[in-house]
Ligand SMILES: *[C@@H]1O[C@H](CO)[C@@H](O)[C@H](O)[C@H]1NC(C)=O
Ligand SMILES: *[C@@H]1O[C@H](CO)[C@@H](O)[C@H](O)[C@H]1NC(C)=O
């Protein structure tokens with residue numbers, strides 16, 4: 001594992017240990033100690049100047065009142081010792097040298113005095129003449145209010161509305177430039193998942209909570225932007241659920257484009273993890289509780305940095321905000337490509353989603369296996385101004401009032417109603433019931449192991465004779481652990497013919513059991529096969545670069561005595577296809593199917609985007625999606641995979657793949673792109689929906705090719721007629737529509753029109769939500785299902801009447817002709833009973 005890690009860090013990450021944006025020199029930096037006759041220096045070494053009569057900042061025509069109490073030595077900051085009191089309107093005016101984000105920090109302490117009871121004062125503070133910061137405000141103790149606002153004018157005013165008998169007052173003021181990068185305009189909404197919320201740069205924010213999770217509080221002197229971070233102790237409930245972890249702050253690195261200005265290294269260097277982490281039984285959330293006023297939207301910023309894992313891809317967890325799923329299966333390794341790398345995520349929370357108490361939670365995926373842990377390094381909760389541009393109250397600076405709930409609330413409520421009483425968005429994690437024991441006997445291992453299709457010559461080293469295996473293997477490429485031949489001999493009962501679970505041109509595949517009881521799939525190459533070496537190396541090169549929960553992983557290898565043996569994790573439940581049709585296995589539910597598709601999509605998404613160079617799988621099909629003992633889907637068989645170089649959109653290559661799944665554009669142009677995988681995945685989605693092979697020659701001509709047939713039906717609104725009969729009445733129609741829509745987009749004629757795997761993933765998750773939310777009881781969806789299509793059209797279909805003349809533009813000969821070397825063409829007939837997969841499956 002250590003080797004793999006090293007490999008990743010050296011070659012694929014863009015982290016910078018010493019970012020140049022470490023320090024930020026604010027163009028505007030106004031620090032005022034109000035009511036003080038002289039300047040004051042704070043413990044963080046910043047100096048606040050006096051606002052005496054000669055100061056250019058204050059405009060005020062009332063009686064000058066300054067208060068001072070030098071006796072109170074318990075005050076957190078010396079600026080609380082003096083105050084300026086206004087019994088008429090007063091304005092502080094600042095010249096802005098550079099428009100953009102500015103911190104506004106106001107310090108209040110109602111100093112006791114003979115003339116006024118400042119604790120009972122009630123006043124307003126308006127910024128930039130239109131933003132309400134405080135309304136009818138009565139300060140109680142020494143307190144600081146912090147705001148972040150985008151100043152767009154040359155002058156920035158802070159207005160205090162004092163009156164004769166209820167004066168306003170203030171002890172200190174900061175108006176300080178903040179870096180532009182602090183706020184991004186578009187962020188994710190909390191609900192529904194995937195909703196985007198734009199316009200953050202037009203909003204103003206008030207800090208409600210800023211918490212350094214798992215560590216102590218951080219003073220303004222230790223923050224890159226003078227922020228103060230609270231310790232999380234008082235918010236963590238119960239405290240016993242979590243334990244803190246920390247590393248040295250100098251180990252924390254930032255992604256390219258990231259910066260310590262977002263949060264300093266000391267925030268990321270500490271975290272809370274689950275109290276009894278990494279035990280199988282642990283299944284609970286770590287929870288932090290906050291109090292928020294429900295009449296505003298909030299921006300919640302979550303900070304993460306994997307300082308707990310020993311190696312990459314160990315940590316996956318869910319993040320909930322306000323009791324709703326905010327990030328499902330957060331996979332920090334894939335995002336940051338390394339450990340101890342800072343990452344943050346913003347979530348916009350509409351007022352209707354604000355609960356009391358407001359919870360931020362992290363918890364493990366609801367999967368039976370694997371280590372269970374979840375972390376959080378920091379959280380910031382910022383109130384967002386409402387529709388009348390106020391951060392305090394429903395009345396705007398212009399007297400406009402936000403009638404009832406703000407516009408944002410109405411929209412959110414409307415949406416919530418549309419979705420019905422749908423609370424649990426959290427059901428995205430894979431959840432499976434226990435299956436009958438005989439399942440593992442009836443399933444089969446198939447194509448993923450073999451044959452290892454011939455890799456392209458272009459991918460290989462130019463001279464095959466010079467490719468000494470020993471040299472290849474000894475390179476530090478993360479090949480898993482080395483297994484001795486004797487060990488493997490024993491694991492497979494001396495290569496017992498009864499242990500063979502697959503046979504191919506490359507050699508045999510055996511089910512083996514290692515010393516420690518781990519079941520493995522052992523692929524033993526035939527040393528005589530020169531081609532085999534190439535295949536072996538393609539698969540090795542690919543797998544050595546890839547580690548992901550949704551990719552079948554390599555456990556080890558053996559190259560003793562010119563053997564070529566690869567050892568993989570054993571996938572107990574075999575190919576997904578076997579669970580859809582043809583094997584008589586128990587029917588899997590729509591939800592299970594969605595979860596499997598989501599897993600496979602995650603794996604493909606990782607291939608396309610997760611590694612340094614995009615990798616195209618090239619042979620996406622239902623037999624290459626394998627299911628482990630918990631029905632977690634993993635992509636397998638990288639024998640055909642191709643790297644796409646940095647910055648390249650495609651690779652020109654001989655057409656390979658499986659008939660029925662091949663991208664027509666790839667066929668025509670001989671150019672492979674990641675969208676070819678998306679096409680094939682679209683076919684898989686249809687297989688899942690209709691429970692039939694991609695090619696079924698036994699059917700009437702127009703129905704043979706699933707992709708063509710299903711798309712014809714979809715266009716005619718008759719898709720529900722070809723849906724797996726086992727699902728009829730059990731799919732929420734909205735979920736099915738979303739799913740079919742995703743499949744249709746994947747099957748677009750041109751690659752550019754097809755979605756990315758990331759988009760597909762999103763759509764599938766959405767379809768899963770729709771299924772979950774519709775399920776209120778066990779009566780199913782019978783009444784709604786198929787509404788809109790008459791029985792007449794249904795029977796027409798049943799008769800097999802062709803709707804459109806069948807066109808199959810992809811005869812085998814086309815592929816052969818397109819290639820100089822017909823032997824290179826690897827079009828595999830899915831349907832053939834004598835096909836190699838069929839052979840493999842029936843041992
Ligand atoms: C501030 O707001 C203006 C107007 O909405 C916008 O054009 C500008 O990009 C914003 N500035 C920053 C730094 O976001
Ligand atoms: C974690 O919290 C979420 C949201 O509050 C909830 O739906 C989920 O069931 C919780 N998980 C556990 C294991 O308690």
Ligand SMILES: *[C@@H]1O[C@H](CO)[C@@H](O)[C@H](O)[C@H]1NC(C)=O
Pocket residue numbers: 202203204297384385386387388389390406408
């Ligand atoms: C905050 O105020 C700005 C300026 O009036 C407005 O454009 C924005 O929509 C407000 N934000 C919300 C969430 O209503």
